[in-house]
Amino acid sequence: MVRPKKDRWTPDEDIVLVSYVQEHGASNWSLVPRNAGLNRSGKSCRFRWMNHLRPGINRGKFTHHEEQIIIHYHALLGNRWADIAAHLTGRTDNGVKNYWHTHLKKKLDIVNGHVDEPIGNPVAAPALVYQVPPVPAPALVYRLPPVPAPSFAPGREGFDYPSIARAPSFGPGREGFAYLPIALAPSFAPGRVVFAYPPNIFISAGHES
DNA sequence: AAGGGCATCAACCGCCGGAAG
DNA sequence: GCTTCCGGCGGTTGATGCCCT
Known part of the structure; x- marks a missing residue:
């Protein structure tokens, strides 16, 4: 069977992977597909775990506060998405990267009056549009009503x-x-x-x- | 209602650095 | 010191859903 180029993970695959990681821990990713019986690469398993299945991931909409933090740290660090994500509660580097490319880059290009010039400059940060608050955003709390x-x-x-x-x-x-x-x-x-x-x-x- | 374009985001690819042998 | 392996990262692509005409 030929895999499509982008093969989305199914709920069943997710369950297999989560069960495996819970039992064996999140390491030795090259062994995971073989031992767990998944038709995926080790990297794919790791990616799925790190960006979607890992506990604590916040997949809600980015808040204005989070936007400010991303813009601030992108100005300081450049495209170091993992470092930027580390300053946000529950956000992944992939999520921050996607959000930057789909929302913030466009927004800042418009505000700054240019389209092609890169925003991130680790030496001379551009004038920020947003004021960055000193405290990181708190973890989001969700209420879970007892719906059958x-x-x-x-x-x-x-x-x-x-x-x-x-x-x-x-x-x-x-x-x-x-x-x-x-x-x-x-x-x-x-x-x-x-x-x-x-x-x-x-x-x-x-x-x- | 249909379809074309656009926006979003999940997933893959390739490279790099560090650890282990 | 060299090689190999593995994990981590950023760039990029492709799938999907939404919106507009």
């Missing part, structure tokens, strides 16, 4: 409920950070109704009323 799991059906937010329901200890009313199926709910944002899945999984299921 069966009401979460395939097709809502694109998540395949039955696959995650097979995971142990699943139940509504638990709290945690994005972990597994959140990757399939790209519109997830604070204030939405979620299910929780221990240790740190939640699933977007629509807006609270």
Whole structure:
């Protein structure tokens, strides 16, 4: 079977990977595909874990405060996305990089009145448009109402409920950070109704009323 | 309603540095 | 000191969904 060039991870693959990492730890990535039975490269497994499945990842919309931090540190550090992400709670380097290219670069190009000149200069930082507050953004806290799991059906937010329901200890009313199926709910944002899945999984299921 | 263009973001690729042998 | 392996990183691409006409 020929793989497509960009093969999205399925919920089942996510479960396999999370289970493996929980049992063996997040190391020796080259062994993970073979030992876990995944048809992926070790790098792909690592990437999936680090950017989507790892506990504590914040996949909500970037706040104005986070924007300010990204702009500030990009001016200081240049395109060192991992270093910039380290200053943001729960953000990944890939997420920061994407956000920069899709939102901030355009915004700053317009504000600064040029399009081609790079913004990041580690020696002479350009005049910042935003004032950077001294304290990093606090971790987002999500409220997880006890919504019955069966009401979460395939097709809502694109998540395949039955696959995650097979995971142990699943139940509504638990709290945690994005972990597994959140990757399939790209519109997830604070204030939405979620299910929780221990240790740190939640699933977007629509807006609270 | 359809389809073309655009925006967004997940995923891959290639390179680099450090650790281990 | 050299080689190999692995993890980490930034750049880039491709898939998908949304919006506009």
